[in-house]
Amino acid sequence: MLTDRSHNNTNQRVTKKTTSSGLVSGSFVLKNDPDPTDTTAPISLLSRTANYTGVLVPRLGMGVGQFQLPELPLQWKAVKTTLNTSPIWSGRVILASL
Secondary structure (H helix, E strand, O other): OOOOOOOOOOEEEEEEEEEOOOOEEEEEEEEEEEEEEEEOOOOEEEEEEEEEEEEEEEEOOEEEEEEEEOOOOOOOOOOOOOOOEEEEEEEEEEOOOO
C-alpha cells in the first residue's frame, strides 16, 4: 500500500494525475536489495524502480491499480541476468491517505 507516510519507500511519487478521469501514475523505489549475483564482499546493493498506474475512486476514498517491478538479477550456470534483462513482476497497488 502506498501512502503519504509509507515507511518502506521514501522515494515514492505521483507523476501524473488526471482530475477529470481519475487516472494516476507514478513510481516508487525499493532500495538496498542485496545483489544475488555479487559473490564477493562487500555485496553490492541495488535500487529497483517500480512504475504504477491506477484510478482514483472518490466514492471509496481510495485508488487502485497495478505496478511493474524488475525481478532481482540471477546467476544460473552460464546465464546472468541484470535489472534490465530480468523478468518483470506485476502486482496490486492501493492508494490511500492516512
